[in-house]
Amino acid sequence: MRSLIDILDLSVEELDDLLKTANDIIDNPQKYSKSCEGKKIATLFFEPSTRTRMSFEAAMYELGGNVISMTGGATSSAAKGESVADTIKVVSNYVDIIAMRHFIEGAALVASENGDVPIINAGDGGHCHPTQTLADLLTIYREKGHLDNLTIGLCGDLKYGRTVHSLINAMSRYEGVKFVLISPKELMCPDYVLEDKDQDSFTVTTSLEEAMPSLDILYMTRIQKERFDSEEEYLRLKDSYILNPEKLLTAKSDMKILHPLPRVNEISVAVDDDPRAVYFKQTLYGKYMRMALILKLLNEAEDKNKVSLMPSDALSDEYKCTNPKCISQCEQELKHKSVIRNNKRRCVYCEHDI
Ligand code: CP
Helix, strand or coil: CCCECCHHHCCHHHHHHHHHHHHHHHHCHHHHCCCCCCCEEEEEECCCCCHHHHHHHHHHHHCCCEEEEEECHHHCHHHHCCCHHHHHHHHCCCCCEEEEEECCECHHHHHHHHCCCCEEEEEECCCECHHHHHHHHHHHHHHHCCCCCCEEEEECCCCCCHHHHHHHHHHCCCCCCEEEEECCHHHCCCHHHHCCCCHHHEEEECCHHHHHHHCCEEEECCCCHHHCCCHHHHHHHCCCCCECCCHHHHCCCCCEEECCCCCCCCECHHHHHCCCECHHHHHHHHHHHHHHHHHHHHHHCCCCCCCCCCCCCCEECCCCCCCCCEHHHCCCCCCCEEEEECCEEEECCCCCEC
């Protein structure tokens, strides 16, 4: 039995298999309509969502399975102080698989250590969002025909943008992929995402206009109000990038514009009619990739032996994570754990430097 917490939990071969299954589901939906008969998914969402939760639920229904759902921590016993670990131990008794979103970084890893069923990380704070990346990969594959040899511009909030972190981790494993990181200085991509990658494949800029002509993919992101500690800082940065038809005049004619959504104002509505805009298609592709993922994880769950995603070299020691948004700061009696990566000590849950 296996969970999906980080996109790096899946090998490139497994990503390619998921893409193949999703494409087959698109071509032959009837073939899969009873694949999950008798199975249930729980969607546990402690943070708002439209696409991720609803596409998981639609995915399970289209596979012939059933869904139970919890939306917003306020309606669950988390509001009474129940831990993530206890919640997962309980919900594991009711379902065959759980998709969980939490506002705390590392919550999904704790869930996977405590569940008796596969856990899918549907977003853990500003850390990662692997199933959005699955949606992004299928979108890029279907719109461009390949995943290698592409120049990808990532624009907006690259610091707290969990979809960006997961997409870099996935795409940097494909041959010839280059990234242009476009953000204000205050919202640059964290070191822990970039430091084990080929540094020559990254260009950093604050200018979307400068980057535009070189891009095969433009991945826009929202400046996320909910991740800022200071409203003043959010207000100062929120309109850093607004994509409009004029800015697209220098873009390649076959560039594709992606966005994990929701958007606020970073893409003008006038762009929606541009044939290069594929962000609404991307939400549909997300459903097919989540169908493929549910099938894979339920199939692997036939083997009850749990594959732990806790790094084998993780140490419980006196080093404490100081990230206030880390699960190790919030979950009662959870031991702080760290690993050494690139000569730095890292929290295993949120990957911040200790
Ligand atoms: N892209 C994404 O995660 O959207 P939701 O927050 O609506 O699920």
